[in-house]
Amino acid sequence: MPTTNQLINNPRKPKVNKTKSSALKTSYNSLKKIHFPVNRPQISGICKKVGTLGPKKPNSANRAYARVLLKNKKEITVHIPGEKHNLQEYSLVLISGGGAQDLPGVKYSVIRG
Template identity: 70%
Template sequence: MPTINQLINNPRVPKLKKAKLLALKTNWNSRRKKYSWANNPQKSGICEKIGVTKPMKPNSANRPFARVRLKNKKVITVYIPGEKHNLQEYSSVLISGGGAQDLPGVQYHIIRGYGDAEGVKERKQGRSLYGAKRAKETKGK
């Protein structure tokens, strides 16, 4: 246990979470035309292409993905979670790390409910992951 004087001289510093993915680590300075290191939990961008792709074995479904140009000028492949989506070309989206496990090369996912990405409709459980609002309760007699 540290003494009061030790804490005054060396205060406790909370640990910072570091971004592990390159697109979240960099910022673009348009004035100096340079990249700088950062530690961003999310980034915003614009969709360039929307499509579906096949996952690795043994899974066999169509997984929706998007090619997104971020504000730091990097172009990345992003997974679109949930059932159905309303995204199209030039839609504004917010992305964060962690993609689909069975899609190779996809390291990011879109956060539903922000920008032009609507939340999943009729979602009752796990709503926070899919940007769904709580259903209105109707008072019955």
């Protein structure tokens, strides 16, 4: 338990919440070559690679995924929901937060249509 003097000299700091979807929270300025914070629900990008991944331990299937280069110059892995898709290399896609729960490291999903 801290003393009153300790709390006066070093007050308590509020806990900082880190965002899980960091690619949606930044934008890129190509003139200054810097990333700056912006809140956005979706962002578009270009598919670099399309393939399948195996999920974590209790599940067994092949989940469709794509490596996407976003407009803010970040490259991320996204989940493609649904049974079939027609995505190829260099397809334009729209990305939102919330990926497949059983794919490690996949935090984003493609908006279909």
